[in-house]
Amino acid sequence: MAKEVPNxxxxxxxxxxxxxxxxxxxxxxxxxxLQGKADWKPKTIRxxxxxxxxxxxxxxxxxxxxxxxxxxxxxxxxxRAEAKSFxxxxxxxxxxxxxxxxxxDDALSEKDMNEIRQMLDKxxx
Amino acid sequence: MAKEVPNxxxxxxxxxxxxxxxxxxxxxxxxxxLQGKADWKPKTIRxxxxxxxxxxxxxxxxxxxxxxxxxxxxxxxxxRAEAKSFxxxxxxxxxxxxxxxxxxDDALSEKDMNEIRQMLDKxxx
DNA sequence: CTATTTAGATTACATTTGTAATCGATATTA
DNA sequence: TAATATCGATTACAAATGTAATCTAAATAG
Numbered sequence: 638m639a640k641e642v643p644n645x646x647x648x649x650x651x652x653x654x655x656x657x658x659x660x661x662x663x664x665x666x667x668x669x670x671l672q673g674k675a676d677w678k679p680k681t682i683r684x685x686x687x688x689x690x691x692x693x694x695x696x697x698x699x700x701x702x703x704x705x706x707x708x709x710x711x712x713x714x715x716x717r718a719e720a721k722s723f724x725x726x727x728x729x730x731x732x733x734x735x736x737x738x739x740x741x742d743d744a745l746s747e748k749d750m751n752e753i754r755q756m757l758d759k760x761x762x
Numbered sequence: 763m764a765k766e767v768p769n770x771x772x773x774x775x776x777x778x779x780x781x782x783x784x785x786x787x788x789x790x791x792x793x794x795x796l797q798g799k800a801d802w803k804p805k806t807i808r809x810x811x812x813x814x815x816x817x818x819x820x821x822x823x824x825x826x827x828x829x830x831x832x833x834x835x836x837x838x839x840x841x842r843a844e845a846k847s848f849x850x851x852x853x854x855x856x857x858x859x860x861x862x863x864x865x866x867d868d869a870l871s872e873k874d875m876n877e878i879r880q881m882l883d884k885x886x887x
Numbered sequence: 888c889t890a891t892t893t894a895g896a897t898t899a900c901a902t903t904t905g906t907a908a909t910c911g912a913t914a915t916t917a
Numbered sequence: 918t919a920a921t922a923t924c925g926a927t928t929a930c931a932a933a934t935g936t937a938a939t940c941t942a943a944a945t946a947g
Contacts, residue, residue: 646904650851664924681906683925688904702913703924713863719852720860726775727844732864733874735845738838739857740881749858750882756865757875771934789894806936808895813934827943828894 642710642718643692651675652685653694657712661698661705767835767843768817776800777810778819782837786823786830 645653655670656662662670664686668679677685686706689695694715698705720732728734739745745753770778780795781787787795789811793804802810811831814820819840823830845857853859864870870878 644903647851648905677905678907680908684905684907687926716852716860716863717867719848720863723844723848723852726772727841727848732861732869733877735841736857736861736878737881738841738845740885742842743885744857747886750886752858753861754879754882756862757879760865760868761872761875769933773935802935803937805938809935809937812896 642715643694645689645692645694645715645719648675648677649685649689649694652682652689653708653712653715656695656706656708660707662707663703663705665703667706767840768819770814770817770819770840770844773800773802774810774814774819777807777814778833778837778840781820781831781833785832787832788828788830790828792831 651671651674652667655667655674658670664679664683667686668682671677671682686695690697690706694709695706696709698707724730724732724735728738740750776796776799777792780792780799783795789804789808792811793807796802796807811820815822815831819834820831821834823832849855849857849860853863865875
């Protein structure tokens with residue numbers, strides 16, 4: 638498990654989110670699920686699915702005439718990979734510097750902060 | 763202030779970090795500062811500076827024969843913009859979900875957690 | 888003053904990404 | 918069965934990105 642996660646482009650992430658929500662799904666089901674979330678032609682969505690297949694981020698079942706697609710990586714695995722490269726690129730690699738900025742900016746509500754405190758405490762002890 | 767920050771590509775971020783560290787700088791100074799950090803030919807670095815100029819992320823002073831370059835946006839401004847789009851794309855838009863994952867993964871040291879607690883406390887009260 | 892180096896301007900070229908349309912085979916409908 | 922709708926495969930095409938090289942004018946070294 639856990640081979641290097643391939644790069645997932647921005648629009649491809651939208652597709653992945655749909656598949657993580659529920660899979661396997663046909664291309665048409667993905668199209669429906671994207672109603673209101675993204676404004677792409679069905680052909681575009683199909684292209685994105687094809688690219689994700691080519692990248693081996695999405696698998697396909699060809700048993701039926703109409704293919705079904707499913708993720709080959711867990712969402713949190715991909716999130717971690719993205720987060721890591723994001724933090725490295727933007728914040729010198731540490732979550733803490735990002736967090737410092739958010740806290741200073743008051744980007745967290747009192748409720749958020751309390752929840753975070755609780756999570757920290759639960760973990761620490 | 764605070765016009766929409768243009769997109770800054772991954773390799774362009776390396777250049778920006780150098781300029782935020784210290785500016786204005788000539789292209790050659792940027793090249794030197796990148797020694798060991800990136801493995802680009804001087805021409806490549808020059809191209810990246812040109813693109814950043816075209817995007818209006820970097821300004822240039824042409825008074826001297828050898829130009830000097832400087833950032834047109836503050837680092838934290840760009841960080842916030844990137845963070846926002848990153849969180850939206852990957853974690854549904856909230857820092858908290860990202861944090862939850864990191865805490866669960868034990869990606870934060872005890873020391874980190876203590877520092878975060880202190881920051882939170884200072885902010886909260 | 889001529890040859891060479893250097894800096895900026897212009898051009899190059901493959902890959903990735905965004906956003907589809909067309910083509911061809913099969914299934915479905917009339 | 919003939920016309921049509923549908924799905925997958927293939928092709929399209931511009932912008933952004935990664936990664937430079939060439940061209941040209943000016944400065945500097947001999």
